[in-house]
Amino acid sequence: MYSVERWETFGGEFKVLSVDHWKEVAIDQEEVPLDPDWDTYEMADSIGKIIFVSARDSGKMVGYSIWAIVKPLHFKSTLYAQNDVIYMKPEYRGRHGLELIRESERFVKARGVKKILWGVMATRDWTKILERMGYRREDILMSKVVT
Numbered sequence: 001m002y003s004v005e006r007w008e009t010f011g012g013e014f015k016v017l018s019v020d021h022w023k024e025v026a027i028d029q030e031e032v033p034l035d036p037d038w039d040t041y042e043m044a045d046s047i048g049k050i051i052f053v054s055a056r057d058s059g060k061m062v063g064y065s066i067w068a069i070v071k072p073l074h075f076k077s078t079l080y081a082q083n084d085v086i087y088m089k090p091e092y093r094g095r096h097g098l099e100l101i102r103e104s105e106r107f108v109k110a111r112g113v114k115k116i117l118w119g120v121m122a123t124r125d126w127t128k129i130l131e132r133m134g135y136r137r138e139d140i141l142m143s144k145v146v147t
Helices: 007-025 038-046 095-110 127-132
Strands: 002-005 050-057 060-070 080-088 115-117
Touching: 002 007, 002 095, 007 038, 007 050, 007 060, 007 080, 038 050, 050 080, 050 095, 060 095, 080 095, 095 115, 095 127
Parallel strands: 080 115
Antiparallel strands: 002 050, 050 060, 060 080
């Protein structure tokens, strides 16, 4: 059900499913429209700087987790995986959502990643799940729409 894919097989269904994801979770939708940089996703894949993890049921994408693979400016000898987005269709959440998290961790670790970073929305807080998996709070991200 879970696999790493290349943009060629991942992108089309991701483009469709990401609209549902955005409608469900995005705040400031009026001021910050969904406008993904598809070309950068594709380019990052071509140079090995991104991992696309898919969750599929009978071949149809039902969830995804996307990872930027980076060497931070302050820690260039340590490979990080920063989660860009994670989403599971509502009817697949629960056990399948937890499996997507675990499989994502396994896939990025296999790429040589030393540190994994998750962004968790304050309005959809699932840090308790991550804490039970051994993650700890490290940073707080604040946002503001400026006009």
